[in-house]
Amino acid sequence: MSGGLRVWQDMEKERETLQAWKERVGQELDRVMAFWMEHSHDQEHGGFFTCLGRDGRVYDDLKYVWLQGRQVWMYCHLYRKFERFRRPELLESAKAGGEFLLRSARVAPPGKKCAFVLTRDGRPVKVQRTIFSECFYTMAMNELWRVTGEAHYQIEAVEMMDQIVHWVREDPSGLGRPQLPGAPASEPMAVPMMLLNLVEQLGESDEELAGKYAELGDWCAQRILQHVQRDGQAVLENVSEDGEELPGCLGRHQNPGHALEAGWFLLRHAIQKGDPELRAYVVDKFLLLPFRSGWDPDHGGLFYFQDADGLCPTQLEWAMKLWWPHSEAMIAFLMGYSDSGDPALLHLFYQVAEYTFRQFRDPEYGEWFGYLNREGRVVLTIKGGPFKGCFHVPRCLAMCEEMLGALLSRLPPVPAPSAGSLPAAPAHRGAE
Secondary structure (H helix, E strand, O other): OOHHHHHHHHHHHHHHHHHHHHHHHHHHHHHHHHHHHHHOEOOOOOOEOOEEOOOOOEEEOOEEHHHHHHHHHHHHHHHHHOHHHOOHHHHHHHHHHHHHHHHHOEOOOOOOOEOOEEOOOOOEEEOOOOOHHHHHHHHHHHHHHHHHOOHHHHHHHHHHHHHHHHHHHOOHHHHOOOOOOOOOOEEEOHHHHHHHHHHHHHHOOOHHHHHHOHHHHHHHHHHHHOOEEOOOOEEOOEEEOOOOEOOHHHHHEEOHHHHHHHHHHHHHHHHHHOOHHHHHHHHHHHHHHHHHHHEOOOOOOEOOOEEOOOOOOOOOOOOOEEHHHHHHHHHHHHHHHHHHOOHHHHHHHHHHHHHHHHHOEOOOOOOEOOEEOOOOOEEEOOOOOOOOOOOHHHHHHHHHHHHHHHHHHHOOOOOOOOHHHOOOOOOOOOOO
C-alpha cells in the first residue's frame, strides 16, 4: 500500500469515528432529555422532581436546590445553544423552575442564604453551611436572563455572585459554620472550582462582567493549582489555606473525577487567557495524572475516592463507579484533544466514553444509572436522587456534541487518492 493511500484511509477513518461519536452522543442527549421532560416537571408548584426511579416514577417529592438550579440552567443552555431544543415547553418549564427558586430558595429573605432541601411547595427543610446552593442558583438566574432577556434574573445572579465572593474571600460567618478550635483551616478544591465556573458563566459574551471578575478568575485558578502536591505527583482534594498538604485522611483524600472536572475548568480558563504553558500543565496534572492513578486496571472505570498513600479510604463507596466522574472525564479529554491535537487524549476520550456508554446507559427506560459497584454492576437503579439530576449527563453530552462538531468542521476535505496510489484491480478472466 502506498503512503498516500494510507494517509487517505487514516483521514477517512478519523472522520468516520468522530462522526459516529457525534451522532451517538446527540441521540443519547435526546433520549436523556426526553426522560427528564416526561417525568420531572411539577405542574402544580413549579420546579422539578429529581427523586426518580428507574422508570421515572417519583419516589420522593423533596426538592434539592442544587438540582433545581442545575436543571433550570440545563434547560436554558440547551434552548440557547441547540436549534432542536428551542421549544416553548422547555423554556416555560425553565421559567417555572426559576420562579420557584426566586420564591422559595432563600431561607430568610432578604438574606441570601439558600436552603439545600425544600418541600414540594417550597418550604425549607435543610440548610448546608456551604456556598453550593447559592452557586447553582446564580447559574440558573444568569442563564434564564440569557434566554429571556428579563433583567430581574440577571440582577439576582449578580447580587448572589457578589454575596458568594464576600463569603469566600472576606467573611464566611454568614454561612453559619462555627469556627471550632480543633478544625484545620482547610480549603476544599470545590470552592475555587465553583467560583471559576461562575466567572466563566457570568462573563460569557459580557465584557463588563468579564472585566469585573477577571481578577477573581485568576485567583480561583491559582487556588486550584495549589492542590497539586507532592512535587507534582498528586492532586489532593483538600489543602491548607496557604496551599500546604494537611495531615491525616483529610489531607490524603483524592477524588479523580473532581480533579478531571477541575482540569477542564482550568483548561477553558487557560485557553481564554492564551496561556500555552498553563494549558500544557493542566493536561499533565489535572487530566493525565488523575486518570493514571484513578482508572481501575482490573475492571475499568474511575474509582470514586482514593488515598494518596495507597491506604484504604474510609469512605464506604470509595471503589464504586459513579456517573459524574465519567461524564467529566469525557469532557476533559475531548477538550484537551480539541485544544492540543494530541491523539493520546482522543484515545482516552474513546476509552472512557466506551466504558461509560456500556456500563451506565439504560437502553430500556432511558437516562443513565448513577451508581455501580467496582465490577461495573448497577447497585442503585434510581435515575435521580439528592445529588443526581438533570445536569452532569446532559451537560457532558451537549458539550461533547459541540466539540465533536467543531472537530469535524476543522478537518480538511479528504482528497480522493490519485489513480496511481490505488491498488491495481485484478485482471478479468473469461470463462475457462
